[in-house]
Amino acid sequence: MVALLPQEEELDESNNQIQPPGFHIIFLPYANDLRKLSFKEVVRANPDQVDKAKQIIKELQFKYHPSSFENPYLKALAINKDDDFTDSTAPNVDRINSRAGALINEFKQIVYPDGYSPGAAPKRKVTGDTGARKRSKTNASEIDVAQMAADGKLTNLKVAALRSFCQAKHLSTTGNKSELVDRVKEFCS
Known part of the structure; x- marks a missing residue:
């Protein structure tokens, strides 16, 4: 369509x-x-982080005028020279550090406290049995599908379980989950 x-x-x-x-x-x-998208909670900056970022921006502001910055590539073309040239558009790291270096370090400490690891998964609390447990797989023969159909809980079953039930009862196993649920409901009623 x-x-x-x-x-x-x-x-x-x-x-x-x-x-x-x-x-x-x-x-x-x-x-x-069409599917439902699950969005993870967005981490928002706290007021201390916002205030510190504002201070950094205030310290690094300057009056801009295009004539203050030469285009180094055009200058090299104009004088027909491919030697090293000074790029006046590159950030001056020393000047940035002298004006806002302390504020930037404070901001880093607020946002990334000691022990912060960007790729690390959050630690979970261990409760109860700490031994490794295997998840048992259930198939249609172990589940009372007729009872689940009566209770209206067929949508809780996995597609594989619905297909194996349909196969055991010589029903068609084709289609998506909603079609399989409808087929099983019709069979059980």
């Missing part, structure tokens, strides 16, 4: 066609293509 978006013909000043008239084809998603 598609949506057609009309497009007008575009002409330039001398009446030459730039873009012809026609349609843009926009493919629409099927119901199976």
